[in-house]
Amino acid sequence: MIAIAQLMIVLDATIVNIALPSAQRDLGISDGNRQWVITAYTLAFGGLLLLGGRIGDLFGRKRTFTVGLLGFALASAIGGAAVDPGMLFAARALQGAFGAVLAPSALSLLSNTFADPRERSTAFGIYGAIAGGGAAIGLISGGLLTEYLDWRWCLYVNVPIAVAAALAAFYLLRRDHIEKSHRVKLDLRGAVLGCGGLLTIVYGTSEASSRGWSDSLVLGCLLGGAALLTLFALVERRTAHALLPTHIVGNRNRGGAALSVGLAVIGMFGLFLFLTYYLQVVKHYSPVRAGVSFLPMTAAIVLSSTGIAARLMTRVPTRNLIVPGLLLAACGMAWLTQMKVDSPWAGMVLPAEILLGAGMGLVFMPSMSLATLGVARHEVGAASATLNTAQQVGGSIGTALLNTIAASATTAYLVTRNAADPFIRARGAVHGYAVATTVAVGILLLAAVIAFLVVDHRPGPGGAADAEGAESTARAIA
Numbered sequence: 001m002i003a004i005a006q007l008m009i010v011l012d013a014t015i016v017n018i019a020l021p022s023a024q025r026d027l028g029i030s031d032g033n034r035q036w037v038i039t040a041y042t043l044a045f046g047g048l049l050l051l052g053g054r055i056g057d058l059f060g061r062k063r064t065f066t067v068g069l070l071g072f073a074l075a076s077a078i079g080g081a082a083v084d085p086g087m088l089f090a091a092r093a094l095q096g097a098f099g100a101v102l103a104p105s106a107l108s109l110l111s112n113t114f115a116d117p118r119e120r121s122t123a124f125g126i127y128g129a130i131a132g133g134g135a136a137i138g139l140i141s142g143g144l145l146t147e148y149l150d151w152r153w154c155l156y157v158n159v160p161i162a163v164a165a166a167l168a169a170f171y172l173l174r175r176d177h178i179e180k181s182h183r184v185k186l187d188l189r190g191a192v193l194g195c196g197g198l199l200t201i202v203y204g205t206s207e208a209s210s211r212g213w214s215d216s217l218v219l220g221c222l223l224g225g226a227a228l229l230t231l232f233a234l235v236e237r238r239t240a241h242a243l244l245p246t247h248i249v250g251n252r253n254r255g256g257a258a259l260s261v262g263l264a265v266i267g268m269f270g271l272f273l274f275l276t277y278y279l280q281v282v283k284h285y286s287p288v289r290a291g292v293s294f295l296p297m298t299a300a301i302v303l304s305s306t307g308i309a310a311r312l313m314t315r316v317p318t319r320n321l322i323v324p325g326l327l328l329a330a331c332g333m334a335w336l337t338q339m340k341v342d343s344p345w346a347g348m349v350l351p352a353e354i355l356l357g358a359g360m361g362l363v364f365m366p367s368m369s370l371a372t373l374g375v376a377r378h379e380v381g382a383a384s385a386t387l388n389t390a391q392q393v394g395g396s397i398g399t400a401l402l403n404t405i406a407a408s409a410t411t412a413y414l415v416t417r418n419a420a421d422p423f424i425r426a427r428g429a430v431h432g433y434a435v436a437t438t439v440a441v442g443i444l445l446l447a448a449v450i451a452f453l454v455v456d457h458r459p460g461p462g463g464a465a466d467a468e469g470a471e472s473t474a475r476a477i478a
Contacts, residue, residue: 005069008161012138018139018142018154019146026151028085029088036089039203040090045103046199048199049100052102053104054382054385056104058186060175066170069169070162072162074098076157079091080156103384105384139290144288144291146287147287186241191243198389200228204217204219205222205393245382253318253454254386256450257318260322261390263446266395268395271332272294275349281426282429300361301360305361305365309362318370321363322363323452325358326445328355333441336433368387371383405432410429
């Protein structure tokens with residue numbers, strides 16, 4: 001149930017990508033405004049995550065999880081029934097807002113439900129596999145639904161899934177309602193500064209794809225967002241009931257896990273972006289065939305998370321999983337830098353997908369477990385939101401940054417060549433992908449260095465020490 005909710009959130013970030021051309025034609029969305037189908041979701045989701053995580057801490061994870069699911073279903077139904085662009089944009093923003101409530105609650109429930117080390121490692125293995133492979137599943141689902149039904153079903157499909165999960169949550173999850181007398185005050189100043197800063201940064205990076213990084217609006221948003229987050233950090237240090245307690249991100253293991261995931265997602269979203277265009281535009285694959293081409297990577301993520309990381313998490317230092325995972329992913333990216341217009345899928349794309357998937361499975365699963373390990377029960381939502389924020393902001397920055405680099409490299413390639421020739425244009429596009437992929441390799445290597453230097457978590461005797469400590473802390477707080 002928790003895994004299904006997480007899958008719905010992750011795949012919704014990509015399932016609409018393949019449906020976007022059809023939705024644009026149907027609703028008459030202009031080329032300049034079509035990005036808002038994606039941006040409205042990521043903007044609301046990434047910007048409101050910290051607030052969504054804290055709401056779960058204040059009002060109980062079961063309640064916020066259920067409300068988040070039902071709200072997500074309602075927003076999806078509105079989007080599927082959209083009659084004009086504005087209605088679709090608003091529905092996508094509403095999806096993102098409810099997703100910001102749902103995602104931290106799901107991770108918090110997982111952390112609180114599974115205290116036994118072996119059960120915890122298995123649960124987080126599945127959760128990590130979904131977090132890593134959900135985007136690819138979204139591409140596959142989007143292709144199938146768009147080609148054989150209608151683009152609207154990319155939104156409608158969430159309704160029965162969310163309603164079924166909400167009903168299961170209502171009957172199966174343990175009640176954790178927090179009475180009014182025991183609730184801490186909501187940090188309104190922190191909410192305004194933190195969410196405002198994240199919203200501004202996510203918006204700025206989203207606009208960078210079309211405007212460029214030197215545009216005054218983009219620079220203003222990035223600098224303004226950084227200033228708001230700086231103020232947020234200063235305020236949180238002096239606030240009794242902080243939206244994001246400083247000791248959560250100050251812990252080297254939790255901070256290192258969030259940085260590793262954020263940087264890893266930058267590279268991963270770059271792969272989705274470039275391979276989607278490469279397969280459909282350069283290789284002329286159908287949406288379904290392009291989506292199915294991502295299946296090996298999804299399978300590699302699942303096998304790596306559940307078959308390797310889940311088994312080793314209680315036996316080896318977490319660094320020994322995350323660092324090799326990032327290096328494997330970097331090798332997969334490096335393989336793609338050799339991509340040509342006529343490269344065979346089996347010889348070029350397949351090995352890269354397997355390497356990247358295997359690596360990401362080793363990164364996501366232990367990082368998500370570290371994010372909430374040892375955190376007091378009343379702060380698990382804030383800790384969960386921190387990792388989700390790193391993942392969402394990393395995806396937004398990765399898409400904008402790597403897309404801009406690829407576009408610039410393609411333009412420079414075509415300046416001295418016959419751009420009217422379709423084959424030359426295809427070579428220019430692939431050249432841009434290769435240059436941007438090289439940058440993604442560097443980002444993944446940087447993430448590996450950071451994880452090696454920062455993350456120092458080791459499992460306790462028998463792998464149980466940390467889990468028992470976390471559980472005893474939770475009981476004491478409760």
